[in-house]
Amino acid sequence: MSELQLTSPKESLFNADLRQQIDTWVAKYPVGQSQSAVIPALHLLQDANDGWLSKPLMDALAVYLDMPFISVYEVATFYTMYELEPTGKNKISVCTNISCMLCGSEEIVDHLKMRLGIGFGETTADGQVTLKEVECLGACCGAPMLQLNRDYHEKLTVEKVDSLLDGLS
Numbered sequence: 001m002s003e004l005q006l007t008s009p010k011e012s013l014f015n016a017d018l019r020q021q022i023d024t025w026v027a028k029y030p031v032g033q034s035q036s037a038v039i040p041a042l043h044l045l046q047d048a049n050d051g052w053l054s055k056p057l058m059d060a061l062a063v064y065l066d067m068p069f070i071s072v073y074e075v076a077t078f079y080t081m082y083e084l085e086p087t088g089k090n091k092i093s094v095c096t097n098i099s100c101m102l103c104g105s106e107e108i109v110d111h112l113k114m115r116l117g118i119g120f121g122e123t124t125a126d127g128q129v130t131l132k133e134v135e136c137l138g139a140c141c142g143a144p145m146l147q148l149n150r151d152y153h154e155k156l157t158v159e160k161v162d163s164l165l166d167g168l169s
């Protein structure tokens with residue numbers, strides 16, 4: 001899908017289905033607190049825009065949720081699950097925080113970089129995989145771990161990583 005078309009955010013923001021989904025989140029909060037829905041709304045927009053958030057999309061969301069543009073940017077740039085540029089078809093987010101580091105994330109990272117031929121923040125030439133370094137993903141008991149698209153993979157070994165990469169389409 002190409003980037004979502006935006007003209008007049010209040011009237012034609014995104015599409016009816018997206019508006020309905022955003023409104024469902026807005027309705028969970030007190031009247032006048034629509035900005036509380038910014039995190040799930042950013043997820044919805046990102047999913048609907050091939051996995052990334054453009055500035056026009058974030059600006060339109062700010063208008064829709066009646067909040068300053070900068071407040072939307074602050075959320076979108078703080079959390080690593082949001083992408084501000086197009087990514088590969090698959091996204092691998094590797095945790096290198098303390099528990100994962102102590103349990104061998106360095107070896108996992110080295111192997112991923114070697115197999116993919118890219119570094120952190122890069123996408124393979126065929127557009128299949130984007131590799132990211134992220135902070136703790138809350139799965140420390142399964143360290144070392146990574147997130148492949150939406151799924152967590154824990155207690156990683158080089159062999160498990162190979163199996164994951166071989167299974168990518």
Ligand code: FES
Binds near residue numbers: 096098099101137
């Ligand atoms: S430190 Fe890696 S998931 Fe918590």
